[in-house]
Amino acid sequence: MNNIIYLMLRRLRAPLITLIVVYALSVLGLVLIPGVDDQGQPWRMSFFHAFYFVSFMGSTIGFGEVPYAFTDAQRLWTLICIYATVITWLYAIGSLLALIQDPAFGRLMRRRAFAGEVSRITEPFYLVCGYGVTGSRVVKRLANREIRSVVVDIDQETVDGLEIDGLRVRVPRLCADASLPDVLHDAGLRHPCCIGVLALTNQDPANLAVAIASKLLVPARMVISRSERDVTTANLESFGTDLVVDPFRAYAQYLVLTTHSPYMHLVYDWLLNPRHRHMATVHKRREGRWIICGFGRFGRALFSEFRDDGVELTIVDEDPSQVREDVLSVRGVGTEAGTLREAAIETAVGIVAGTDNDADNLSILMTARELNPRLITVVRQNLSANAPVFESARADFIMEPGRIISNRIMAQMKTPLLPIFIEHMQAEYDDVWAHVLLNRMSRVVGDRELDSWSVCICEEQSPALLMLREPKRLTLRTLAKDPRNRERQLPCIVLMHRRGEAIDMLPGELLELQAGDEILFCGLGEAQREMEWTLKNFNVLQYVLTGEEHSHTILSRLLGHGRQV
Amino acid sequence: MNREKVIYAFFIVLALTLNFGFFVGELHNPYHHNIYELFAALVVSLITTVLKFGDRTHIGALMMATSLVADLQLVTASLIWGYATHIGGGVDQMVVASIVSFSGGALMANIVSVILLVVETVMVRR
Numbered sequence: 001m002n003n004i005i006y007l008m009l010r011r012l013r014a015p016l017i018t019l020i021v022v023y024a025l026s027v028l029g030l031v032l033i034p035g036v037d038d039q040g041q042p043w044r045m046s047f048f049h050a051f052y053f054v055s056f057m058g059s060t061i062g063f064g065e066v067p068y069a070f071t072d073a074q075r076l077w078t079l080i081c082i083y084a085t086v087i088t089w090l091y092a093i094g095s096l097l098a099l100i101q102d103p104a105f106g107r108l109m110r111r112r113a114f115a116g117e118v119s120r121i122t123e124p125f126y127l128v129c130g131y132g133v134t135g136s137r138v139v140k141r142l143a144n145r146e147i148r149s150v151v152v153d154i155d156q157e158t159v160d161g162l163e164i165d166g167l168r169v170r171v172p173r174l175c176a177d178a179s180l181p182d183v184l185h186d187a188g189l190r191h192p193c194c195i196g197v198l199a200l201t202n203q204d205p206a207n208l209a210v211a212i213a214s215k216l217l218v219p220a221r222m223v224i225s226r227s228e229r230d231v232t233t234a235n236l237e238s239f240g241t242d243l244v245v246d247p248f249r250a251y252a253q254y255l256v257l258t259t260h261s262p263y264m265h266l267v268y269d270w271l272l273n274p275r276h277r278h279m280a281t282v283h284k285r286r287e288g289r290w291i292i293c294g295f296g297r298f299g300r301a302l303f304s305e306f307r308d309d310g311v312e313l314t315i316v317d318e319d320p321s322q323v324r325e326d327v328l329s330v331r332g333v334g335t336e337a338g339t340l341r342e343a344a345i346e347t348a349v350g351i352v353a354g355t356d357n358d359a360d361n362l363s364i365l366m367t368a369r370e371l372n373p374r375l376i377t378v379v380r381q382n383l384s385a386n387a388p389v390f391e392s393a394r395a396d397f398i399m400e401p402g403r404i405i406s407n408r409i410m411a412q413m414k415t416p417l418l419p420i421f422i423e424h425m426q427a428e429y430d431d432v433w434a435h436v437l438l439n440r441m442s443r444v445v446g447d448r449e450l451d452s453w454s455v456c457i458c459e460e461q462s463p464a465l466l467m468l469r470e471p472k473r474l475t476l477r478t479l480a481k482d483p484r485n486r487e488r489q490l491p492c493i494v495l496m497h498r499r500g501e502a503i504d505m506l507p508g509e510l511l512e513l514q515a516g517d518e519i520l521f522c523g524l525g526e527a528q529r530e531m532e533w534t535l536k537n538f539n540v541l542q543y544v545l546t547g548e549e550h551s552h553t554i555l556s557r558l559l560g561h562g563r564q565v
Numbered sequence: 566m567n568r569e570k571v572i573y574a575f576f577i578v579l580a581l582t583l584n585f586g587f588f589v590g591e592l593h594n595p596y597h598h599n600i601y602e603l604f605a606a607l608v609v610s611l612i613t614t615v616l617k618f619g620d621r622t623h624i625g626a627l628m629m630a631t632s633l634v635a636d637l638q639l640v641t642a643s644l645i646w647g648y649a650t651h652i653g654g655g656v657d658q659m660v661v662a663s664i665v666s667f668s669g670g671a672l673m674a675n676i677v678s679v680i681l682l683v684v685e686t687v688m689v690r691r
Contacts, residue, residue, distance in 0.1 A: 010619030
């Protein structure tokens with residue numbers, strides 16, 4: 001606010017001084033020039049009359065000559081004054097209007113409006129820095145869950161784009177450099193309702209600055225950051241960033257999972273991705289040699305992940321000198337049949353078209369499929385505008401890093417238990433286990449979105465459960481019952497149970513619950529809403545447990561007694 | 566050299582001297598106090614105030630405050646004068662005395678402004 005007033009005053013100095021000087025000269029002239037009164041006697045205007053005359057002359061011109069008709073000398077001076085004052089007024093008003101239209105002034109006003117809007121938020125919100133592919137997907141999915149967010153992006157066009165995205169909740173936005181502390185301050189970094197900070201810009205230093213500022217101010221608050229280089233990742237992790245996602249590495253891990261355990265990959269995909277892949281996509285042979293076209297950032301990340309997994313590889317790149325000696329490499333882009341034949345495409349199981357040119361990638365895809373129709377195809381999409389073309393290309397995997405990392409971020413924000421579940425699944429279980437789980441999931445949700453949520457047995461999330469006097473009767477099966485008809489089960493599966501440090505994967509239905517337990521469910525979103533009834537309403541819980549419907553009012557208690565007696 | 570400061574110094578000293586010129590003389594004697602000088606003092610004082618608009622330093626804000634005080638007193642003095650000549654019963658000794666004493670108040674404010682200016686100038690070692 002202060003800034004605006006200072007800027008305004010500073011800009012208005014020159015017009016105001018001009019106005020004062022012109023007024024002073026006009027008044028002085030009128031006072032000095034001799035005139036005559038109505039009796040023809042010599043008369044001089046006083047300062048009072050002169051100021052009165054000049055005041056209305058400057059703004060209106062035409063009140064008549066007061067208090068007596070002017071002499072010719074006075075009229076000559078008035079003529080000069082009219083032009084001088086009108087021009088000065090135009091100048092002063094013009095400067096004010098120019099100031100209002102000034103882009104710098106507009107920026108200041110927007111900044112002020114933004115800071116005001118953020119400070120008035122009274123519900124929990126996320127601060128999202130960077131509104132790219134990932135940022136916009138996360139904000140949209142948060143908005144669909146009616147969770148508010150605040151967006152800062154350095155590009156005005158992206159910020160304007162947010163306006164036409166038509167989100168369900170109002171999202172305050174600002175075009176500014178998120179790595180500057182005062183910008184973050186205005187965006188609500190110190191706001192008590194800010195529950196998480198997401199640093200998703202495509203600049204590693206900016207993400208680092210945002211993450212470190214947030215961790216310094218409020219160490220317990222969740223910080224999620226994107227990172228493109230291993231150095232930054234290590235740095236971010238060193239001060240306790242809750243989740244660091246490297247888009248290329250994340251996608252490479254995702255893809256590697258599909259080669260050695262396709263069912264586990266599907267479980268992962270179903271849990272994280274709202275539009276999941278169909279089960280039938282598994283039936284392709286995946287063990288064998290892969291071809292990677294393009295050895296850039298993506299190619300390199302993929303190469304190291306595949307290699308750690310022991311997959312045989314062939315690299316196709318225009319400059320094979322960067323590739324290590326012990327790896328089979330072919331010179332070329334991969335768009336011609338000759339290059340691909342040289343890379344022995346007939347015996348490969350999969351191909352990754354991973355150059356940074358979308359047209360090249362599509363061309364590689366088409367050529368490769370012609371040479372070997374049974375190939376698993378992975379194609380990298382660089383520009384989101386090309387999405388329709390890529391959809392009709394019918395590749396097995398379209399690599400959009402933004403999508404993958406936004407799914408991971410959403411999973412982390414929905415419930416921190418989900419990443420733990422996935423980690424344990426990958427470390428301890430095999431593909432057969434995953435296949436069984438997948439079949440169960442498929443029976444529950446079919447083709448609809450698989451949602452996941454966690455329940456904590458605590459005062460805040462499940463007050464009804466704690467009101468029970470004999471908690472030993474409470475089992476997992478009770479929670480999964482339909483509160484409208486206890487004979488039926490809700491469409492959900494218990495994925496994990498955590499008590500302190502002990503983790504129980506896919507626990508049995510008869511497990512007895514204690515205060516402080518955390519349970520991870522997956523299933524249809526409506527099951528979560530139904531479950532809330534059991535968790536939060538004691539009467540509903542009674543019904544689910546015993547099948548009897550009590551309402552605990554005095555009246556019903558009296559009536560109940562009467563009946564017993 | 567800071568041109569802005571020099572211009573401000575010129576105007577504040579001009580305001581002080583004009584004010585002083587109006588103020589000196591017998592307090593209630595209309596012949597010792599020139600109305601044109603009061604007018605000039607008021608105009609220059611207004612300009613001095615506007616010159617300090619938008620100054621974000623502490624001392625700059627102080628200077629604006631003191632010159633606003635001078636403006637207020639001079640405007641009051643002019644109003645009294647205008648009322649006496651056109652609405653009241655003419656400029657008598659009592660009216661002149663009050664006009665001049667108001668300009669004396671403005672003079673004090675101007676002196677404080679000049680002292681602040683001197684302080685600011687001394688603080689800058691260039």
